Amino acid sequence: MRALMSPIMYELDPNLPPLCFNETDLQSEGKMRIGYYADDGYMLPIPAVQRAVLMTKEALEKAGHELVPFTVPRIEHAIDIINGGLWADGGLTWLQYLKFDRVASAIKDIYRKVTYPTIIRKILTLFLFMQGYNRLAKDLHLSTGEDQSARRLWKLQYQTGHYKNEFFAKWKKQKLDAIICPSFPIVACPLADVEHMNVFWNYTVLYNLLNCPAGVVTITNVNEDDVNLLKDYRGHYSDPWDEQVKKACEGSIGMPVSVQCVTLPFRDEKCLRVMKEVEQLLVNE
Numbered sequence: 001m002r003a004l005m006s007p008i009m010y011e012l013d014p015n016l017p018p019l020c021f022n023e024t025d026l027q028s029e030g031k032m033r034i035g036y037y038a039d040d041g042y043m044l045p046i047p048a049v050q051r052a053v054l055m056t057k058e059a060l061e062k063a064g065h066e067l068v069p070f071t072v073p074r075i076e077h078a079i080d081i082i083n084g085g086l087w088a089d090g091g092l093t094w095l096q097y098l099k100f101d102r103v104a105s106a107i108k109d110i111y112r113k114v115t116y117p118t119i120i121r122k123i124l125t126l127f128l129f130m131q132g133y134n135r136l137a138k139d140l141h142l143s144t145g146e147d148q149s150a151r152r153l154w155k156l157q158y159q160t161g162h163y164k165n166e167f168f169a170k171w172k173k174q175k176l177d178a179i180i181c182p183s184f185p186i187v188a189c190p191l192a193d194v195e196h197m198n199v200f201w202n203y204t205v206l207y208n209l210l211n212c213p214a215g216v217v218t219i220t221n222v223n224e225d226d227v228n229l230l231k232d233y234r235g236h237y238s239d240p241w242d243e244q245v246k247k248a249c250e251g252s253i254g255m256p257v258s259v260q261c262v263t264l265p266f267r268d269e270k271c272l273r274v275m276k277e278v279e280q281l282l283v284n285e
Contacts, residue, residue: 001268017266025269032177032274034060035070042075042202044235044242045185046249048226052219052257056180059281070179073166075202076135081163082205083142084156090114090145113143133239139199164210171264178274183216183260189248199241203260213268215275216258219282227253 003009005021036057038050045053057067072078091114103111116124121144128137146152171179182203207214230249235242261278263271 001272019266022269025267026273026276028273031064031066032060033066033068033175034274035171035174035176035179036067037070037072037179037181040072040075040181040202040206041236042079043185043199043245044233045182045203046187046226046233046245046252047229048187048220048222048249048252048255048257049182049185051226052259053180053182055220056259056278056282060180060277063277063281065277068174068176070170070174070176070181072206073170074163075206077159078163078206078209079202080138080142081156081159082209083139084146085153085160087114087143087145088153088156089148091143113140118144133237135237136239136241160209167210168264177263178270179262180274180278181260181262183258186245186249187222187252187255187257189252189255207260207262211265212262213265213271214260214262215271216260217275217278217283218256218258219278220257222249222252222255222257224253227251 002021005019007018010016010018036053038053039045061067095114098111113121121140125137125141128134128140184203185200204214227250230246233242233246235245259278261271261274263274
């Protein structure tokens with residue numbers, strides 16, 4: 001990162017903001033105020049992932065940092081904005097890239113979703129709503145790109161700006177230096193068990209939307225107790241996606257579990273500092 005944030009890079013690319021690497025943020029030994037959450041309210045993480053966040057919270061507290069609970073505002077709205085933008089053209093660009101490729105098992109469900117004829121998508125969306133699977137129905141509906149108009153895209157851009165203001169206002173109100181949270185609601189599992197792979201991205205794609213630097217640190221592994229607790233896993237929506245989480249992670253003993261460290265936009269060095277701190281407390285020691 002030091003090499004990328006250097007004067008020569010700004011000479012080569014005039015689109016880059018001339019920001020120098022902040023050694024002070026990286027090397028600082030001051031105590032931080034860090035927000036944390038083990039569940040964003042959209043996709044409930046499995047017990048092992050929640051345990052990893054709480055382990056990190058306790059380790060940072062013992063090191064003298066202040067940890068405060070953080071609640072993600074309107075996560076479902078944020079996911080709707082993201083899906084609306086991703087499928088703004090109904091998936092046509094994405095399909096163009098896959099034109100001559102074999103569709104991997106991990107994205108088969110997504111592929112089917114954007115290749116259904118319009119009338120089939122509408123019927124399936126209505127059926128899912130009637131079954132009470134509102135999350136799945138909304139996801140399928142947004143994959144059409146709706147009217148695929150420029151006006152709709154501008155509306156999504158406006159909603160993005162409004163949501164960023166809301167999120168960062170909450171961040172500033174709590175006077176946070178960083179946030180720790182899950183990086184993924186599940187752990188590594190057979191690809192065939194995650195055909196609807198994009199639903200698991202809520203913990204990372206949120207910070208793509210917000211343009212926040214983020215990094216993950218592996219700190220533990222799934223143990224037998226985690227898998228036993230999985231038997232009582234229900235999720236927030238009690239829909240097929242929640243059921244698939246339980247199935248996918250049943251044989252996950254020994255799989256690595258990570259936490260995600262996040263800071264405000266353009267505070268990459270501080271994000272590295274938090275990651276280094278977590279690594280020293282839970283990995284190196």
